[in-house]
Amino acid sequence: MLDITSRLRVDVDAWVAAQMDMGFCDAIERKACAGKTAAMSAQHLPKVAGIDPTFPAPAHTSAAAHPMPEVPPPPGAVIQDRLAGWVSDLTTLHELTERLARTGTLDEALDELLNAGAALVGARRGMVVLEPPRDPAHDGVFAGAPGAALLPRTRGLGLGRADLGHIETVPREATAFGPLLRDRRPAAAPAPVARPDLLAEDLHPLHREVAVRLGCAATWTCPLATDGSAVLGAAVWMYDEPAEPVERQTHLAGLYMRYATEHLARLLELERARATVATLADELLPRRLPRVPGVALAVRHRTGERGGGDFYDALPLPEGALGLAVGSVSGSGPSALAAMGRLRASLRAYAVMEGEDPVAVLSDLELLLRLTEPARTATALFAYAEPAARRIVLAGAGHTPPLVIGERRTEFAETTLSAPLGMLACWEAPSVELAPEPGETVLLYTDGLLRRTGDAMDRAFARLHTAAAGVPRSARSDPSAVADHVLRAMLPDGLDRTDGAEDVVLLAARFD
Template identity: 35%
Template structure:
């Protein structure tokens, strides 16, 4: 009801104005009669008595109603019907007077209750719980009803605030879940560049960015290096400009001083945008930039991530908060990946330095070897080989695989190779004795929990080999009869038992025979049975080139998936003259 028209409000119910008064009411037996108006005026709720005359006319309104509406209730004939223009239902739709609780009580003569919004321009809206009931007044010609109005605006606002808090909490939980899922996917990438590429693409999707650049600080050169880009057409000029923007890390420092991020809403007009950044925007087509400092878990400066947009503007606060959280986790993963890469380089260098750099020349045989680092994983493995020139023109061939990755595996590999060479030079005629001594040393020095080793001696004059294997892949022999795996001389891996033992195996090597020793990286594929990989190797060996120096490349091409090896691979091959 609109109550802008100020009319005198009925202040009390006199004897003449009471709706169904008895002209001679009996006296109360023991007390003074209480005036009806005093009871209504003392009510904490708004009370309105109205008739259906001229569509809705107020007969009585208590003081609480005036307090609610902050203006007198219109008492003129038809005033209530006119005021109904300010009524709306809980859905915010306009409510006709006939649909309101008062209208239903007056016109349909039945009780009604509803939650109603009362909106008047320039005033705070009210939310009212309205209950109306028809009154039976025999002496009146028009219909009458009484209405109770309870102001529930505060409860409504509190419920709305609770709903909003729940909505925000749900949004925060959704955001946390989203960031967690993105971070989990980041751990699938082992290299720094792959991780940064993923961060740029996922960040672009979050920020609705068109381009992105990830740059890391080279601590040795004290310069910034571009490690990944997103959405930028490659060109020499673009690369030159990217390299020149904050090449000493000034933008990272500026972002750190500003709280971790910077925004250039329009690089063409922002005076803080350096000339190179402005020119880069013209070159690649962006107008605004959002930059985040990338830091390690300890807060050490790593570099910066920047996203660019073709239109001027800035990300929303929620987008910035999510990007900041995501990149905080990404910084930790990038730092770990950098440490892994550094360890891999050290381990790989150590591993390669411990392998035989030159193979000895042994009369009557051709020998070739190769070692390939894994294409996946951040750490070098423990695959190794060695060739020894033994007395009486014999050759000693050794191949091993130390369980594990990284410096520990590379160190154990070097120690085992050195030890085996020493034992072989002393008792090289007996491969079983060599591996028995090696197993004892492995256990005594706790070099590794598990390692596989194969050692054999080859006598070119007798065209015969003696082999012993500590759980290693069986050698492959290719001769005039075909290609077959040598299963002789098998024992358990190193480090499994204190006392290692096996029966040495004897292998005949006819003229032109090819003997292939290899580690499991050549034959194993994820989700595939080992037998399938062994058969693939056997078929590849049957078509091997006659020149043993070309053998390794042939086997790698035929046995590895598109030439990529997920694990380290070592191959040692010998062809009889």
């Protein structure tokens, strides 16, 4: 065994004690209490902060004896990193395009485009201007649009109506998206326009004023176009401070915008088709309601996205009478619209000839439908009204019952159960007679009003009854107000929902 002096043993103990976060003197005192030699318990110099001045205090973390050599990356690590980045980018792009593909309307697609683009380029606000190309053959009307469905529209992200209104005051040529929309059919898709420091440029005075008002310091504008296609519009993303997306961001945003352009083009074609169907349906229905003494009329009609065959009619008859009709032809699309037009025209002819007998009118209509269109069915309700006598005689073929709304009652009229037209070899069912009180309103409607609620038919009928009973007293003298209240209660989202598959017809007749 080696002969180690006490002094050296104290040194070793001190080093171990320091490594265990104990003071040197604390270690000495513990050794003395354990019965060590007198040399260890002899009087020491005064302690300072628990450290014996004879021995320097070692650092808690000692430095490495030799620096670690830099290990070069393994072969292919750079390529693996790049591949991982590409996979991440492609995954992000796939998720964003999938979300965009699930949108079914232009407004939904534009909102999704703004949110996805803002995430890709690192912006907080933005706007998109959609302007389909004009068709010169239709006197400046947008291509394929028979009405106002495809007028230019602007959507904002983080911008209110007032903000968008301020932007519209800036001349188009002074904006970044104005020149992009000027050349509607370029040979190649226009390049994005970056303005990394907007206020440092020589801007139009109105443009500078709007930029300061909105706190917009930089913009990045990307056209909605592909090679060889018409420019549909442009998207602008705004930064609060001078900034510009990096090359990787612009590349991903460019790929996304190309896909978005194709998706928006498909939605535009769908909107054009829906607008054409709606216009055709409106042209096949009465352009205005007749004015007959003793009764006030109001109608609300909306064609479904696929174009159904619901119809209504109000026909003045001899001796101050009035013929009211609602109905629905089976099927959808242009063929259903054409069949609806033929059925309505035939019903008007039969009403003029024998309108006093609604059963005869529907019997003739049944025979015509069975002979000319054996593969089609229809529901119909025809009412012969005498406003002066406040008397209504009606008959229905598989149709929903009328609803009478008055001060003392809100009830469905009891009609006989009958199969729709075209389902029986010979249709005939007894008629019923109503006697509305002065001020009461009779509602005629199609089942599309009930089906659009999404409820079961029994619950939809109960919902309609509740909506009619809740018409305010101040509105019951106006059939238009009655119809609007019922529609708001039944369809909170309104009739303008483009994803509504069912036609809706609501005809209100208020008797004095």
